[in-house]
Amino acid sequence: MINVMIVEDDPMVAEINKRYLSQIDGFQLAATANSVDEAIALLKKEKVQLILLDIFMPGKLGLELLAYLRKNELEIDVIIISAASDLERIKKALRQGIVDYLIKPFEFERFNAALTTYLEQTRMTDKRDSISQQELDSFLLHREEAVIGEELPKGLTKDTLKQIWDAIQKLKEAPFSTDDVANVVGISRVSARKYLNFLKDLGILEVKVIYGTIGRPVYQHEYNSGRNT
Numbered sequence: 001m002i003n004v005m006i007v008e009d010d011p012m013v014a015e016i017n018k019r020y021l022s023q024i025d026g027f028q029l030a031a032t033a034n035s036v037d038e039a040i041a042l043l044k045k046e047k048v049q050l051i052l053l054d055i056f057m058p059g060k061l062g063l064e065l066l067a068y069l070r071k072n073e074l075e076i077d078v079i080i081i082s083a084a085s086d087l088e089r090i091k092k093a094l095r096q097g098i099v100d101y102l103i104k105p106f107e108f109e110r111f112n113a114a115l116t117t118y119l120e121q122t123r124m125t126d127k128r129d130s131i132s133q134q135e136l137d138s139f140l141l142h143r144e145e146a147v148i149g150e151e152l153p154k155g156l157t158k159d160t161l162k163q164i165w166d167a168i169q170k171l172k173e174a175p176f177s178t179d180d181v182a183n184v185v186g187i188s189r190v191s192a193r194k195y196l197n198f199l200k201d202l203g204i205l206e207v208k209v210i211y212g213t214i215g216r217p218v219y220q221h222e223y224n225s226g227r228n229t
Helices: 012-020 036-043 062-071 085-095 108-126 133-148 156-172 178-185 189-201
Strands: 002-008 027-033 050-053 077-082 099-103 203-212 217-225
Touching: 002 012, 002 036, 012 027, 012 108, 027 036, 036 062, 050 062, 062 085, 062 099, 077 108, 085 099, 099 108, 156 178, 156 189, 178 189, 178 217, 189 203, 189 217
Parallel strands: 002 027, 002 050, 050 077, 077 099
Antiparallel strands: 203 217
């Protein structure tokens, strides 16, 4: 069983998270806290493997608890559950190694998917000392797909984003251009650029602009394989 701490200052939301958690096998509630300071105090007494963490709370923000965990090298995983949907906070949380990010409000299906996938990945990594490249790719791919989340900016679709993602997996061994992706997917360069810019904003891609002597500038993309480190 995975021991879970819920860190949430809204009693109603905390209760919903408790009820959702109780419906998923493999997890048990170890503690609840309504502030970062209370959570830190409880961590000194309770054995916790996973924290469901809100960001906006009185006093210290949830990201400060995340920073505390990393600074003290505590082997505790974190799933953010927050109304914060701005990319700057999301990227900051991702850089600190969160498992998943759920934007409020969300349905039980999304909550269930996050915890079920986490449980499967935990079982996979706990049972062995090494894994194959294929298994590792599958593991990392889920993490990237989790970043993308349920809602996309206006004008983007999940189906096309998945095709863009598949194209990136084929091209990521070397820098690639917008035209490279557009040709693989079979869409216009303008459309491809919108999706690539979205992934750049999430920190999944890094982009360099190369200016030639003739014609338009070339955007060279590189897959940021170290984003989760």
